[in-house]
Amino acid sequence: MSKKRVLSGIQPTADSFHLGNYLGAIKQWVAMQETHDAFYCVVDLHALTLSTSQTDPKLFRKRSLVAAAQLMALGLDPEKCTLFIQSQVVQHNQLAWVLECMTGFGEASRMTQFKDKSQKAGADRAVVGLFTYPILQAADIMLYDANYVPVGEDQRQHIELTRDLGQRFNSLYGEQLVIPEPFITKAAAKINDLQDPTAKMSKSAQSLAGVIDILDAPEVNIKKIKSAVTDTEREIRFDEKNKAGISNLLTIYTALTGKSISEAESEFAGKGYGDFKGAVAETVVTYFAPVRERMSELMSDEAELQRMLKRGAEKAEAVASQTLKRVYDALGVVPRG
Numbered sequence: 001m002s003k004k005r006v007l008s009g010i011q012p013t014a015d016s017f018h019l020g021n022y023l024g025a026i027k028q029w030v031a032m033q034e035t036h037d038a039f040y041c042v043v044d045l046h047a048l049t050l051s052t053s054q055t056d057p058k059l060f061r062k063r064s065l066v067a068a069a070q071l072m073a074l075g076l077d078p079e080k081c082t083l084f085i086q087s088q089v090v091q092h093n094q095l096a097w098v099l100e101c102m103t104g105f106g107e108a109s110r111m112t113q114f115k116d117k118s119q120k121a122g123a124d125r126a127v128v129g130l131f132t133y134p135i136l137q138a139a140d141i142m143l144y145d146a147n148y149v150p151v152g153e154d155q156r157q158h159i160e161l162t163r164d165l166g167q168r169f170n171s172l173y174g175e176q177l178v179i180p181e182p183f184i185t186k187a188a189a190k191i192n193d194l195q196d197p198t199a200k201m202s203k204s205a206q207s208l209a210g211v212i213d214i215l216d217a218p219e220v221n222i223k224k225i226k227s228a229v230t231d232t233e234r235e236i237r238f239d240e241k242n243k244a245g246i247s248n249l250l251t252i253y254t255a256l257t258g259k260s261i262s263e264a265e266s267e268f269a270g271k272g273y274g275d276f277k278g279a280v281a282e283t284v285v286t287y288f289a290p291v292r293e294r295m296s297e298l299m300s301d302e303a304e305l306q307r308m309l310k311r312g313a314e315k316a317e318a319v320a321s322q323t324l325k326r327v328y329d330a331l332g333v334v335p336r337g
């Protein structure tokens with residue numbers, strides 16, 4: 001039986017991915033390249049919706065390459081999966097337009113990420129790209145006939161929209177698009193900010209004191225973890241409602257060590273928060289040390305990195321161009337002779 005197809009993407013909006021990106025998404029990507037026919041992309045076009053991406057072309061370019069290198073340093077192997085930069089496969093924009101023509105204005109307005117981000121920017125300054133962002137994401141997914149989309153919990157609504165758009169297209173034009181399912185790992189679906197453990201860890205947070213960048217220097221991350229907000233009790237116990245900070249640290253600790261929550265609870269029974277935080281910090285820093293090393297190797301040969309990405313884009317395009325042709329044919333678009 002042929003392998004099921006997987007697609008996911010990540011925005012190159014910072015110099016380093018954070019722990020939420022890794023545990024919520026990338027860790028699953030690495031595992032799934034062994035078991036699935038996997039396509040992963042650095043979604044640079046999505047990142048253009050951010051004004052900071054538009055003001056510094058050199059930084060924008062560097063971040064796309066750094067993002068791709070980080071994915072490899074974290075374990076993606078271009079021999080096992082198809083790794084590429086979204087903008088190098090033009091069919092993404094082409095399918096997005098077709099889907100935009102089938103999306104209701106109200107439907108797009110209901111996307112919570114759009115509502116949050118446009119509110120932050122202020123209605124007058126929010127760009128149209130922020131509004132159509134989830135439709136481009138739907139195109140990313142359905143161009144590759146993806147069965148599963150490994151993402152964090154915050155992306156569930158976008159996958160739902162993708163499914164709705166795919167079903168709408170299919171009901172009008174026959175079974176052309178594969179309807180994907182979200183693949184969300186319960187245990188690490190939402191990693192929270194260390195300073196505000198009720199909010200998700202995010203690169204757009206106002207303060208970065210609670211965000212663990214995986215490429216940051218060990219001493220920076222040790223300090224951030226040791227200063228994580230907890231509670232006034234003494235017990236190390238998983239209770240998201242009453243002990244959000246400790247629960248978040250337990251989630252991080254167990255996700256990185258492979259231990260279960262109850263194993264971790266007994267390991268730290270009778271110990272203080274200081275000991276526990278020290279162990280979490282040590283785990284995080286040790287886990288990502290080889291990634292930092294591998295990163296500098298990969299970034300030292302940009303030409304080789306670009307060659308690998310070119311091969312990825314070619315493999316991706318071979319699939320994407322077939323899907324687009326199928327869609328255009330179904331729509332009655334006249335092919336160029």
Ligand code: TYM
Pocket residue numbers: 007008009010011012020021022023024025043046136137140141149150151152153154155158188189190191192200201202
């Ligand atoms: P981005 O770059 O914002 O996030 C990348 C991935 O990281 C996950 N994530 C988290 N998971 C758990 N806890 C957190 N605190 C946390 N923060 C981020 C996100 O859920 C995501 O899986 N819109 C997508 C990018 C995209 C995409 C696609 C994804 C564009 N096209 C096609 C899948 C398929 C996003 O949020 O990226």
